[in-house]
Amino acid sequence: MDKYSPITITLDQRSDAVTITQWVYSTLRRAVMLGQIPPGRALTIRELAALLDVSPMPIREALRQLSAEGALEIKGNRRVMVPDMTPVKFSELVDARIALEPAAAAKALPYINSERVALLRSLDARIDEAEAAGDAEAVTHWNQEFHRAIYTSNPHQVTLPLIESLWLQLAPFMRRSAESLDEYYQIDRHQEALEAILRNDPAALQLAIAADIRDGCAFAQTPAKLQKLLR
Amino acid sequence: MDKYSPITITLDQRSDAVTITQWVYSTLRRAVMLGQIPPGRALTIRELAALLDVSPMPIREALRQLSAEGALEIKGNRRVMVPDMTPVKFSELVDARIALEPAAAAKALPYINSERVALLRSLDARIDEAEAAGDAEAVTHWNQEFHRAIYTSNPHQVTLPLIESLWLQLAPFMRRSAESLDEYYQIDRHQEALEAILRNDPAALQLAIAADIRDGCAFAQTPAKLQKLLR
DNA sequence: ATCTTTCGATTGTGATCACAAATATGATGG
DNA sequence: CCATCATATTTGTGATCACAATCGAAAGAT
Missing domain, CATH: 1.20.120.530 (GntR ligand-binding domain-like)
Incomplete structure (x- = not known):
């Protein structure tokens, strides 16, 4: 199931108070901040959905939000990744x-x-x-x-x-x-x-x-x- | 169909080169910048979907991105609106x-x-x-x-x-x-x-x-x- | 051996549907 | 006439599915 290099994301307890999308968002956000996702590594919606054990839909929403915040980057070929640094x-x-x-x-x-x-x-x-x-x-x-x-x-x-x-x-x-x-x-x-x-x-x-x-x-x-x- | 005050959004030709979500995004973005959406006016996904004649899905994605960029604001009750100014x-x-x-x-x-x-x-x-x-x-x-x-x-x-x-x-x-x-x-x-x-x-x-x-x-x-x- | 090409598998996109929460509407009691 | 509550409607959320674009690997040609 690992595309290129395996990624490990720390996921915490999901509370019922927040929507799944919010939980996915904060989980992925922290994964980015902790450097758990190697820059340049292509992220696929279905892979993350399986990893976080949710449907693809909340992943899509969270990825779009994180991309808008500069945490992720949507390349021309529609692939999402942590932008690399110079x-x-x-x-x-x-x-x-x-x-x-x-x-x-x-x-x-x-x-x-x-x-x-x-x-x-x-x-x-x-x-x-x-x-x-x-x-x-x-x-x-x-x-x-x-x-x-x-x-x-x-x-x-x-x-x-x-x-x-x-x-x-x-x-x-x-x-x-x-x-x-x-x-x-x-x-x-x-x-x-x-x-x-x-x-x-x-x-x-x-x-x-x-x-x-x-x-x-x-x-x-x-x-x-x-x-x-x-x- | 108008919730509170009717809104008029200028929509331009949709090209096949861009995804529907991208077209919706740029359309709504321009509507915000032109002040076509009154601040505080609640926006619903289905209303915009009908207005732009697309399915609710691209609207959802565009709204989330625009919210992340500060163009829109998601209130606690999940309602989306143009933030008001002080x-x-x-x-x-x-x-x-x-x-x-x-x-x-x-x-x-x-x-x-x-x-x-x-x-x-x-x-x-x-x-x-x-x-x-x-x-x-x-x-x-x-x-x-x-x-x-x-x-x-x-x-x-x-x-x-x-x-x-x-x-x-x-x-x-x-x-x-x-x-x-x-x-x-x-x-x-x-x-x-x-x-x-x-x-x-x-x-x-x-x-x-x-x-x-x-x-x-x-x-x-x-x-x-x-x-x-x-x- | 290296570069193309081809074809199957995977992916993002977008549509549709079910459901629970939130809202609006109307009736009822003060 | 106004406040309160019950009901009906609308709304966001999330799941599932179909499809075209893309990618990856194997087969082919040079």
Whole structure:
């Protein structure tokens, strides 16, 4: 049944509260973010339907949504796959993050109350735990939650979907890198961000966020290092 | 057959080269951008299927894709509609455009050759024609083509989908404004942009693009004026 | 041995149908 | 006259099927 290379997707319990399509969507989304689907590997509707044990219909819907979000790519021959990466593309995606995220943080700053700060602290603690445990996957996850918690403080937030699209495109290639945790001990930019928040200093917050993004992607900023990740 | 208020969608010839889903997608997309679908109006699959004379299936797929792109919104009760606008949201969307588009232009600059410049000139001419003819719809269209032609000069462009998502969200409310063309005679920022391109001056190009965006949305930058658009 | 060609298997697309949830409609009671 | 509830209709969801396009592998030619 495996077309080219076998793929393993972690599937969690399906709740009755959500539609099958929603469950398929979140399952495939996480599979993409965890790099469980090799870039370039052709995905077929029926194969995924069998893998997730659902009918082809919810798969079709989820694939179309993920493609619209940039997580997947529909080639001209109608084949769906995780888009492959180039050093230049990687760099452009990171630049787009830096164009959007610090600004989103600054716009959210006026809405961050002490309750939100407490949430941010606890998320930061989880990141430290994951780092100590050497769990690169968890580090990435809680890191995103930290950023999301900042941006969503702004009730008028409109750029989060765009930002998440960038995360989706970068994620499959981030994880492979994070596995080499050696050079991943970054300066704690989150601490800088928190201090900027407490000082109510938008400019410093923007700098901290930008630096955090750059640090998190620095492993791949030289073409040589990135090339290694793409096999 | 009309649920609440009747909607009229301009549908063009369906070619055999594209799938029905693609045709439905582009048809509905244009309907959204032209403001033919009132914000908040509930869209049903079967109604649209009857309207476009296709089966419900392609409608479902197109609606899901458009929702993922921010053109439509799926409410909790599963109803699909054009999201409604608030002054703050409008302002945030414009800010996001300014965060992305000038940067995209600057990154494209090195790739703009004389052939591209000729294309840009012709697009600019079409805008002038449309303005002279008082055709607000055409002005908006060619204006977008002008911007797109700049950004797509960069073969490694990754932000265009994000930018188009912002256009989709703003468009339904831009058109209603452009109808009052009185205050729409903007200084020719496109000429500034072209000169910056010829001078190979990224900073000036960024300023021109940002100013162009601001001018094009200035009509709604004061809450009072925007409120008028939202009825 | 390498490149074409051919043909069977697989795939995406689109239509149709069943069903449960949500909505609208009407009747009933205050 | 308005609010409440029961019923009937409509709606999204998901399954199944038919078909044309596409792909993959084996057979053929050079």
